[in-house]
Amino acid sequence: MNLSARILIMRNIPLLKSLTEEQLLLLAEAAEYRKYPKNKLIYDLGCKVTHVCLIEKGSVKLGMLASCGKTLTKDIVYDGEIFSENVFGSQAISREFAETMMETRVFEIPVDTFRHIVVGNPMFASKVMDIIVARLQNLEERLQNFVFRKAKERIVHFIYRSGLRRGIKIGFNECLIDHGMSHREIAFLTDTSRQTVARIMSELKRENYIHYGSQKGSKILIRDMELLRDYRLAG
Numbered sequence: 001m002n003l004s005a006r007i008l009i010m011r012n013i014p015l016l017k018s019l020t021e022e023q024l025l026l027l028a029e030a031a032e033y034r035k036y037p038k039n040k041l042i043y044d045l046g047c048k049v050t051h052v053c054l055i056e057k058g059s060v061k062l063g064m065l066a067s068c069g070k071t072l073t074k075d076i077v078y079d080g081e082i083f084s085e086n087v088f089g090s091q092a093i094s095r096e097f098a099e100t101m102m103e104t105r106v107f108e109i110p111v112d113t114f115r116h117i118v119v120g121n122p123m124f125a126s127k128v129m130d131i132i133v134a135r136l137q138n139l140e141e142r143l144q145n146f147v148f149r150k151a152k153e154r155i156v157h158f159i160y161r162s163g164l165r166r167g168i169k170i171g172f173n174e175c176l177i178d179h180g181m182s183h184r185e186i187a188f189l190t191d192t193s194r195q196t197v198a199r200i201m202s203e204l205k206r207e208n209y210i211h212y213g214s215q216k217g218s219k220i221l222i223r224d225m226e227l228l229r230d231y232r233l234a235g
Contacts, residue, residue, distance in 0.1 A: 006033065007028045014080060015054075015081070015127060019121060026116075031054070032108045033105070033107055034105070036104050036105075038102050038103055039100060039101075040099065041097060041099050044094070044097045047093070048094070050111060051108040051111060052082055052083075053084050053108055055077060055104060058078075058101075058106070059078050059104065060076070060077045060104060061073055061100075062076070062096050064097070071188065072188065074139065075135055075138060076101070076179075078166060083098060085131055142189075145157060146191045154190040155196075156209075158186065158190050159222065163175040166178070167225075173224045174221060174222060174225075177222065181218060182194075183197040183198050208223055209224075209231060
């Protein structure tokens with residue numbers, strides 16, 4: 001991809017709207033543009049942190065391994081979002097892995113370039129800090145859900161939040177989510193089992209809160225966001 005095409009794509013990414021033309025040019029010149037197939041590791045646990053990654057198109061799972069050997073999914077990152085962004089601490093070794101969930105196109109920005117732009121642009125720095133804080137809050141919320149909510153409540157909460165974050169409004173109050181996740185991956189994010197996710201998704205479909213086709217399991221249609229919200233709160 002040539003430089004002009006990179007700048008055009010980056011200019012349309014909301015996260016980068018606060019950058020000056022000079023900073024945008026610097027970012028486009030320094031970044032490596034890579035295409036990854038589905039289920040491909042972008043980096044692994046223990047790797048040296050050399051780049052901050054910006055997704056042009058696709059989705060990436062961020063995770064880690066617990067001491068018991070279980071894989072823990074920390075977050076899912078989508079189009080226009082960054083990961084491996086917390087590069088200002090003393091830790092130069094990654095404590096997570098990043099794996100694509102579908103074919104994904106990524107700009108890999110050298111750490112030094114990213115730091116330079118953050119230091120030189122307070123508005124952009126504030127956005128990056130908001131991302132870091134939001135990820136910490138999401139992990140804290142998941143911990144609270146695990147302690148205080150039953151499995152069905154956690155899964156309903158996940159679907160509702162996915163609708164808010166990634167849903168496409170259809171009709172009056174319907175919402176389509178193309179999350180690209182298997183039941184197993186949803187189970188990791190909701191701290192349940194694959195069998196529990198499958199059972200509860202079927203229940204929600206029978207109760208007409210959601211709909212999904214047999215061949216399109218990674219897409220969920222929420223019938224009514226307000227009804228699902230009330231159902232979640234009632235739980």
